[in-house]
Amino acid sequence: MKKLKVFSGNANQPLALEICDYLNVPLSQAVVKGFSDGETMVEIGENVRGRDVHIIQSTCSPAHKNLMELLIMVDAMKRASAETITAVIPYFGYARQDRKVAPRTPITSKLVADLLTTAGADRVLTMDLHAGQIQGFFDIPVDNLFAAPVLLEQVRKQFDQRLVIVSPDAGGTERARAFAKRLDAGLAIIDKRRSGPNVSEVMHIIGDVKDQTCVIVDDMIDTAGTLCQAANALKEHGASAVYACASHPVLSGPAIDRIMDSCLEQVIITNTIPVDGKLEECPKLKQLSVASLLGEAIKRIYSDESVSSLFV
Secondary structure, rough: OEEEEEEOOOOOOHHHHHHHHHOOOOOOOOEEEEEEOOOEEEEEEEOOOOOOEEOOOOOOOOOHHHHHHHHHHHHHHHHHOEEEEEEEOOOOOOOOOOOOOOOOOOOOHHHHHHHHHHOOEEEEEEEOOOHHHHHHOOOOOOEEEEOOHHHHHHHHHHHOEEEEEEOOHHHHHHHHHHHHHHHHOEEEEEEEEEEEEEEEEEEEEEEEOOEEEEEEEEEOOOHHHHHHHHHHHHHHHOOOEEEEEEEEEEOOOOOHHHHOOOOOOEEEEEOOOOOOHHHHHOEEEEEEEEEEHHHHHHHHOOOOOOHHHHHH
């Protein structure tokens, strides 16, 4: 793998180091810092001419800063004559703005796709896109991996009884059904009506959850309002215990307090987004690593092998 170079911005360097350990390659050197006025400066510390470059950068909070770091790094690699540039984005920010939800509103995820392509990215590798159709916003190849293998392994290890997999809204039904099928578990769906951004109201539950252990499955946890309301609704309908798992721990605003005050027994998350000290602040959180999944995908892309078997 002499031509492979792996770089990282400042968004999630611990994950980048884990991926490099899996690939058995060093994390390549780059200086990514800001000027006093807030502008981002990037300086590549190694020769990348003719190399296959992978840049690992989640566009999580602060989204605008991390996105600009990624774009500038891609441009720097392009101008340094890298042969291919793959943007590895474990968490693709702005993915929830994938359509016009009101008059005169943007489709920001399409804008981000255009920015990445214009900057010079040849391929995007991401995980659990909020909306799968975002892949169609790009005119370059996009590999959308799923954290499901990692989450499923943990659920199988942790529970020996039959479970009920719960989708917290109608939009997540396909994801929950896939989990339920692989676990030979029951399925329930929560009908949720949203009255505004980050505000939701649980209406009723479709499926039998009485005296069952329930696991809520979602792609991300932002303010945890939806998650905690779903957990409370399940308890009110007789669930014996409620757990949750999600790929992206955004955990903004009052999320940690809400989880701590909720009836949730445990929330299983991955490291697509760094959670810093939140694991100590909230003992209900259990974090798993997706480094091996992303590392294996990078290895197969570099070797021109199929990555379809990773799309579980």
